Amino acid sequence: MSTATSDAPGRGGRLVWDLPLRLTHWLLVFTVAGAWATHYAGTQWFEWHERLGYATLVLVAFRIAWGFVGTRHARFLNFLRGPGRVAEYLRNRGRPEPAGHSPVGALSVVALLGLLLVQAATGLFSNDEIANAGPFYGWVSQQTSNRITGFHETNSNLLLALLGLHLVAIAWYSFVARKPLVRAMLTGRKDVPPGESIEGSRMALAVTILVALAVALALAIRAAPEATIALF
Numbered sequence: 001m002s003t004a005t006s007d008a009p010g011r012g013g014r015l016v017w018d019l020p021l022r023l024t025h026w027l028l029v030f031t032v033a034g035a036w037a038t039h040y041a042g043t044q045w046f047e048w049h050e051r052l053g054y055a056t057l058v059l060v061a062f063r064i065a066w067g068f069v070g071t072r073h074a075r076f077l078n079f080l081r082g083p084g085r086v087a088e089y090l091r092n093r094g095r096p097e098p099a100g101h102s103p104v105g106a107l108s109v110v111a112l113l114g115l116l117l118v119q120a121a122t123g124l125f126s127n128d129e130i131a132n133a134g135p136f137y138g139w140v141s142q143q144t145s146n147r148i149t150g151f152h153e154t155n156s157n158l159l160l161a162l163l164g165l166h167l168v169a170i171a172w173y174s175f176v177a178r179k180p181l182v183r184a185m186l187t188g189r190k191d192v193p194p195g196e197s198i199e200g201s202r203m204a205l206a207v208t209i210l211v212a213l214a215v216a217l218a219l220a221i222r223a224a225p226e227a228t229i230a231l232f
Contacts, residue, residue: 014190024063028056031059057117071200076110101143
C-alpha cells in the first residue's frame with residue numbers, strides 16, 4: 001500500500017512527509033492533550049488518562065521505529081546533524097532550507113520524543129497516592145513507585161515547557177518566516193526539488209509495526225501483577 005507522489009505545482013508541492021508520520025504527529029497532539037486534560041479533571045477520569053497514556057507510548061515507540069525504517073525524511077539518519085552543522089545552519093539563518101527537518105528542528109523532534117517516551121513509560125509505574133496506580137505498579141515497591149511518580153510529574157513540566165516552545169516556533173515560522181509548516185504536516189507536501197520527494201508511505205509496514213507494538217504493550221499489561229488499593 002503506498003501513496004503515489006505528484007510533482008504537480010497545483011497540488012501544493014511534492015510529497016515529503018509520509019502518511020504514517022503525519023498521522024502519528026496529529027494523533028500525538030490528541031493523546032497528549034487528552035492525557036493532560038484528564039489528569040487535571042479528577043480521579044474519575046483516571047481510566048481515560050491511562051488509555052491515552054498507552055496510546056501515547058505506542059505512538060512514540062512507533063515514531064522511533066519509523067525513524068529507522070520509514071521513508072526518506074522520516075529517518076533519523078536523514079535529519080540528525082552534529083553540533084557543527086547546527087551552528088552552521090544558525091550562522092546562515094536557516095539557508096538553504098532542508099526538505100525535511102532542519103538541524104534545529106531535528107533537536108526539537110528528538111527532545112520531544114525523549115520526553116514523551118519518559119512520560120508515558122513512567123506513568124506505567126506511577127500512582128496518585130489515593131486509589132489509582134499504573135499497570136506496572138505491582139512490579140515495584142511503593143517507595144520506588146513514589147519516586148517514579150515524582151519524576152513523572154517533573155518530566156510533565158519539562159514536557160509542557162518544550163511543547164510551549166514548539167508552538168512558539170511554529171507560530172514564528174508561520175507568521176514571520178511565512179513557511180506553512182502546519183499545512184505541510186497536514187498534506188505532506190512542500191516546495192522542494194524533484195529529487196527530494198518521496199515515492200510512497202509504506203502503510204502496510206507502518207500498520208504492522210503499530211499493531212505489533214500495541215499487542216506487546218497489551219500483553220505486558222496483562223502479565224503485570226494487579227495493583228489494587230490494598231497495595232497502598
